[in-house]
Amino acid sequence: MSETALSIKGLKIRYGAIEAVKGIDIDVREGQVVALLGANGAGKTSTLRTISGLTRAAEGSIEFFGQEITHMDAEKITKLGIVQSPEGRQIFRDLTVEENMKAGAFTVKDRAQVKANFERCYRYFPRLHERKTQMSYTLSGGELQMLAIARALMASPKLLLLDEPSLGLAPLVVRDIFAIIGEIKAEGTTVLIVEQNALQTLKIADYGYVLETGKNSIHGPASELIRDTRLVEAYLGTA
Ligand SMILES: Nc1ncnc2c1ncn2[C@@H]1O[C@H](COP(=O)(O)OP(=O)(O)OP(=O)(O)O)[C@@H](O)[C@H]1O
Numbered sequence: 001m002s003e004t005a006l007s008i009k010g011l012k013i014r015y016g017a018i019e020a021v022k023g024i025d026i027d028v029r030e031g032q033v034v035a036l037l038g039a040n041g042a043g044k045t046s047t048l049r050t051i052s053g054l055t056r057a058a059e060g061s062i063e064f065f066g067q068e069i070t071h072m073d074a075e076k077i078t079k080l081g082i083v084q085s086p087e088g089r090q091i092f093r094d095l096t097v098e099e100n101m102k103a104g105a106f107t108v109k110d111r112a113q114v115k116a117n118f119e120r121c122y123r124y125f126p127r128l129h130e131r132k133t134q135m136s137y138t139l140s141g142g143e144l145q146m147l148a149i150a151r152a153l154m155a156s157p158k159l160l161l162l163d164e165p166s167l168g169l170a171p172l173v174v175r176d177i178f179a180i181i182g183e184i185k186a187e188g189t190t191v192l193i194v195e196q197n198a199l200q201t202l203k204i205a206d207y208g209y210v211l212e213t214g215k216n217s218i219h220g221p222a223s224e225l226i227r228d229t230r231l232v233e234a235y236l237g238t239a
């Protein structure tokens, strides 16, 4: 059995009086793709942001390979190898594709590693290679999403956090993105992915958790969740 990369216990997240996440438990094993599913407002983004140190945990603990990271600052967490590719398209519009990717590698001091990361990203996304000198604001939605993932990969993540990488993309591009997430996993990067697209995500995932208004709902191996009637009714019915 592989090691536990990420272990979340009793995590609570509050925004003022609102308790958005009400004591959840999540484990991510090294080398796996784990899906975090749930309706709008379930607390998925809040959970990812708290893992990254961008949002503070109110209670509970988050450990990364046994090390407590619950109250660590975001940059330190990135240096440990947890890298989040943001929801939507938050990249530097006034930088070129290549400059954005280089910015993603700011924690990587080894130049040979930066070069290897560029090669890896361009192998996954040949389109970014073709457009490396292009200003990012001229990219299409799908290309921006690819750039967001590439920028995260440039930081040499041990654990890659993806928040809705397929959001707003055409079906063919969605298929490409999921295929690439499969390759990222095959090359040994652990992935925790938030998605609305439950069926396609479970097809590439090893394990899945469903959140329901800030609480754990069902969880289990992806192959079982795909056939779970409760999940099929709630999320997969129209897929
Ligand atoms: N900065 C904030 N201030 C106040 N409330 C917030 C803040 N961020 C999130 N919330 C609330 O916390 C709850 C969980 O939000 P979150 O963004 O984590 O959900 P989500 O599962 O990612 O939803 P979606 O699928 O719509 O992206 C929501 O009710 C939301 O309104």
Ligand SMILES: [Mg+2]
Binding pocket: 044, 045, 046, 087
């Ligand atoms: Mg969200």
